[in-house]
Amino acid sequence: MSGIETTAWLFGGYGVVLVVIAYGIDLLARRAHVVTTEQHHLGFVYHEDHDAWLCPEDQWLWPTSFDPGNRVMRYRGRPQVCNSCPVKDTCTPSDDGREISRAVDAWPSSESARFHRGIACAVTVLAVLFPLVTSFTVATWASQALLLAIAGAVALAGLPLWSHLRRSPVDPDGVLFRSLDENLEERAQAAEAVRRRRTEYASDRRPEPGEPVPLALGRTRYSSQRREADGNV
Secondary structure: OOOOOHHHHHHHHHHHHHHHHHHHHHHHHHHHHHHHHHHHOOOOEEEOOOOEEEOOOOOEEEEEEEEOOOOEEEEEEOHHHHOOOOOHHHHOOOOOOOEEEEEOOOOOOOHHHHHHHHHHHHHHHHHHHHHHHHOOOOOOHHHHHHHHHHHHHHHHHHHHHHHHHHOOOOOOOOOOOOOHHHHHHHHHHHHHHHHHHHOOOHHHHOOOOOOOOOOOOOOOOOHHHHHHHHHHO
């Protein structure tokens, strides 16, 4: 186009290329994170409802500790189970059971992800500055308009990276850690509650000795006892 200097096209192109590079950095970092996690957990399936991993031999790995420095929850299989496993030699050399770690922060809340996202966001700043600063050095108004338009478009293109990073802060409170015994007790209580709700017999739904009796408003829970009392009058 006539009236637009070569410098304007050159630095405007730099801005567009840099914002593409910024998204490439973020995408490659995210992909590398996913691939590394999948390779480390190959064959293991995480069950969120149990907060535990199921190994290829149908054995559970339960949470043992939380690492606040690396923001990961660590899970380990029982040594007596892992040491007698037929595939132990290909699974783990440890005699304390196979260990697996899980990042508790979603992308990009982990420190590693925020580092790479920060690099990508810094590149978007350069992508805006190149055409914006150059717009003050060109001679024609057409070149200035082109560079300013490119700077604005690049800023809008890089905005999702910044906003997503801002909405994904690192959780300073950590996570709620539950031991194996606590997980088993919670599941046993849930199973008992389901059994009580599904039973067809009223006697099975009655509270155990020493268990608090829930109050029912507007009616009595024990109509058979009421009828017996009325009959004795």
